[in-house]
Amino acid sequence: xxxxxxxxxxxxxxxxxxxxxxxxxxxxxxxxxxxxxxxxxxxxxxxxxxxxxxxxxxxxxxxxxxxxxxxxxxxxxxxxxxxxxxxxxxxxxxxxxxxxxxxxxxxxxxxxxxxxxxxxxxxxxxxxxxxxxxxxxxxxxxxxxxxxxxxxxxxxxxxxxxxxxxxxxxxxxxxxxxxxxxxxxxxxxxxxxxxxxxxxxxxxxxxxxxxxxxxxxxxxxxxxxxxxxxxxxxxxxxxxxxxxxxxxxxxxxxxxxx
Amino acid sequence: xxxxxxxxxxxxxxxxxxxxxxxxxxxxxxxxxxxxxxxxxxxxxxxxxxxxxxxxxxxxxxxxxxxxxxxxxxxxxxxxxxxxxxxxxxxxxxxxxxxxxxxxxxxxxxxxxxxxxxxxxxxxxxxxxxxxxxxxxxxxxxxxxxxxxxxxxxxxxxxxxxxxxxxxxxxxxxxxxxxxxxxxxxxxxxxxxxxxxxxxxxxxxxxxxxxxxxxxxxxxxxxxxxxxxxxxxxxxxxxxxxxxxxxxxxxxxxxxxxxxxxxxxxxxxxxxxxxxxxxxxxxxxxxxxxxxxxxxxxxx
Numbered sequence: 001x002x003x004x005x006x007x008x009x010x011x012x013x014x015x016x017x018x019x020x021x022x023x024x025x026x027x028x029x030x031x032x033x034x035x036x037x038x039x040x041x042x043x044x045x046x047x048x049x050x051x052x053x054x055x056x057x058x059x060x061x062x063x064x065x066x067x068x069x070x071x072x073x074x075x076x077x078x079x080x081x082x083x084x085x086x087x088x089x090x091x092x093x094x095x096x097x098x099x100x101x102x103x104x105x106x107x108x109x110x111x112x113x114x115x116x117x118x119x120x121x122x123x124x125x126x127x128x129x130x131x132x133x134x135x136x137x138x139x140x141x142x143x144x145x146x147x148x149x150x151x152x153x154x155x156x157x158x159x160x161x162x163x164x165x166x167x168x169x170x171x172x173x174x175x176x177x178x179x180x181x182x183x184x185x186x187x188x189x190x191x192x193x194x195x196x197x198x199x200x201x202x203x204x205x206x207x208x209x210x211x212x213x214x215x216x217x218x219x220x221x222x223x224x225x226x227x228x229x230x231x232x233x234x235x236x237x238x239x240x241x242x243x244x245x246x247x248x249x250x251x252x253x254x255x256x257x258x
Numbered sequence: 259x260x261x262x263x264x265x266x267x268x269x270x271x272x273x274x275x276x277x278x279x280x281x282x283x284x285x286x287x288x289x290x291x292x293x294x295x296x297x298x299x300x301x302x303x304x305x306x307x308x309x310x311x312x313x314x315x316x317x318x319x320x321x322x323x324x325x326x327x328x329x330x331x332x333x334x335x336x337x338x339x340x341x342x343x344x345x346x347x348x349x350x351x352x353x354x355x356x357x358x359x360x361x362x363x364x365x366x367x368x369x370x371x372x373x374x375x376x377x378x379x380x381x382x383x384x385x386x387x388x389x390x391x392x393x394x395x396x397x398x399x400x401x402x403x404x405x406x407x408x409x410x411x412x413x414x415x416x417x418x419x420x421x422x423x424x425x426x427x428x429x430x431x432x433x434x435x436x437x438x439x440x441x442x443x444x445x446x447x448x449x450x451x452x453x454x455x456x457x458x459x460x461x462x463x464x465x466x467x468x469x470x471x472x473x474x475x476x477x478x479x480x481x482x483x484x485x486x487x488x489x490x491x492x493x494x495x496x497x498x499x500x501x502x503x504x505x506x507x508x509x510x511x512x513x514x515x516x517x518x519x520x521x522x523x524x525x526x527x528x529x530x531x532x533x534x535x536x537x538x539x540x541x542x543x544x545x546x547x548x549x550x551x552x553x554x555x556x557x558x
Contacts (some may be wrong), residue, residue: 004290005289006290006527006529043526047322048322048323049319049475050322050323050474050522050523051324051526052525053496093528171465191418207395214315214318215314215315216317217324217525218524218525222286222287222304222524223328224303224311224316224527225280225326227314228314237309237310237331237332237333238337239308239309239310239333240310241310241331
C-alpha cells in the first residue's frame with residue numbers, strides 16, 4: 001500500500017461534457033500510484049463545506065503526472081470544483097480505496113458495466129485490463145459522455161432510459177438485447193443497477209466486482225461513516241460492516257449485502 | 259520552552275490529543291502524522307463486545323461542520339487488546355482508551371480488562387448521542403453520572419476522565435457531579451445533537467434522524483462551556499470542539515483547558531494534530547512563554 005497524502009493539485013483543463021457532468025484534468029503526484037477503481041477526496045476551498053468529496057479516478061496519465069476526474073455537480077462542493085479553470089488549485093486526499101482486481105481479469109471475457117456517473121472509472125479500467133472487454137454503458141438520455149474514449153479499448157454498447165440512443169432501458173437490457181456473455185463483471189453505478197448485476201452474476205455463477213458508494217467523512221477508514229453490510233465478518237470491527245473507503249469501494253458482489 | 263502538561267499525575271509531552279472516534283486507534287492517520295509527536299492518542303470507543311453501529315447514511319455535512327451517527331461501531335475489547343494496543347505501543351505517546359457501554363456492567367468489564375494494559379488514562383463515554391442504550395443516558399442526569407463515575411473509579415487502575423455531553427441545561431452541574439464522584443479529569447465537549455433534512459426527498463439525511471454535530475461551527479459553544487466548567491471544578495479539563503489550528507487550541511487553553519483534542523478537523527486536514535503542536539510552540543516563542551501551562555486559564 002502506498003502512503004496516503006493530502007496534496008495540492010493544479011487544474012490543467014476542465015470542460016463540461018454533459019448535463020452537470022464535468023471533465024477535469026489535474027496535475028498531481030498522486031497520479032504515480034493511482035489505479036482503476038480507486039478515488040480521491042477533493043476539498044472545496046469554501047470552509048463552510050469542510051469534507052473531502054469522494055470522486056472516482058477516470059483516467060491516469062503517469063507520463064504527464066495527471067489525473068482525470070469526471071464528476072457530476074451534486075451540491076455546493078462540486079459546484080465550486082466546476083468553476084475551476086486551468087491554473088487553479090485543488091487540494092486532494094489520496095489515493096483512496098482498493099480499486100478493481102485487474103489481475104483476476106487476465107485473459108477473461110469481461111463485462112465492464114457503468115451506469116450514469118459510475119461510467120468514469122470504467123475508462124482507466126478498460127485501458128488497464130488485459131482481457132476481452134465488452135463495455136456496457138447506461139445513460140439517462142442521448143447526452144452521452146466518455147463513450148468515444150471507451151470505444152478505443154473494447155466493444156461499447158449503449159443503453160438509454162428514454163431509448164433515444166442504443167437499447168432502451170439499462171445495462172442489463174443490453175445483455176438481453178445482444179445475447180452477450182461474459183465470465184467476469186466489473187461495474188460501477190447506481191444501487192438498483194448493482195443489485196441487478198449481483199443477481200445476474202449469481203445466476204450465471206460468475207464473479208462480479210462492484211464499486212459501492214456511501215456518504216463519507218474521513219475517507220481513510222477512521223470515522224466508520226461509510227460502511228456496507230457484508231456477508232462475512234469484516235476485518236476492522238469484526239462485525240458485518242466493511243468500510244467502503246478502505247476495504248472497498250470495490251467488493252465481490254457475493255461479499256456484500258446490498 | 260516546555261510544552262509538557264500533567265493531568266492526574268500523568269505527563270503528556272504536549273497538550274495535543276486526538277478526539278475519540280475521529281482517529282481510530284491511530285493506524286489510519288499514521289500515514290499522515292508521526293504519532294510520536296502527539297501528547298496522546300485517544301482511541302475510538304471500545305465496548306465489552308463488538309458493536310455494529312447504526313445504519314447508513316451515518317454522516318452528513320452541515321454549514322461549518324458535520325453530523326455523525328456512527329453508533330459506536332467497534333470491534334470490542336478482545337480485538338482491541340490484541341491489535342490496537344500493540345500497535346500503539348510502537349509509539350512514544352500516551353494512550354487514552356475511550357470506553358463505552360450499554361449498562362454499567364459493560365463499562366466495568368472494559369475497565370477491568372484494561373487494568374494491566376499499557377494505557378495512561380481511561381476516557382468514559384457517557385455522552386454519545388447516537389446510541390439508544392447507555393452512553394448519553396448516563397451523562398445527562400447528575401445523579402446517574404455520579405453513580406457510574408463512582409463505580410468506575412472503584413474498579414479503574416488508571417486515572418478516569420469523564421467525557422461530558424453539551425446536551426444538558428447546565429454542564430457545570432454534570433462536571434461537579436463527576437468531580438464529587440472522584441473523576442480525575444473531564445473531556446468536553448462531545449457532539450451537540452443536530453438534524454438535517456433533505457427538502458427534495460422530504461427525508462432525514464441520517465438514517466438515525468439525529469446525529470452529533472462537530473466541527474468549527476461548534477467551537478464557540480465548546481470554548482464557553484470549558485470556561486464555565488473551569489470556574490466550577492478543580493479537576494483538569496481536556497477541551498475539544500472544532501479545533502483545527504493552534505489558534506483554536508490556544509483559545510481552549512486560555513479558557514481553562516489543560517489539554518486539547520482535535521476531532522472532526524482531522525478529516526479536513528489529516529496533518530492538523532501535528533500542525534497544532536507546532537503552532538502552539540510558535541505562539542509560545544512569539545509571546546515568550548516558557549511553560550505551556552502558563553496559558554491554562556490565563557484569559558483575563
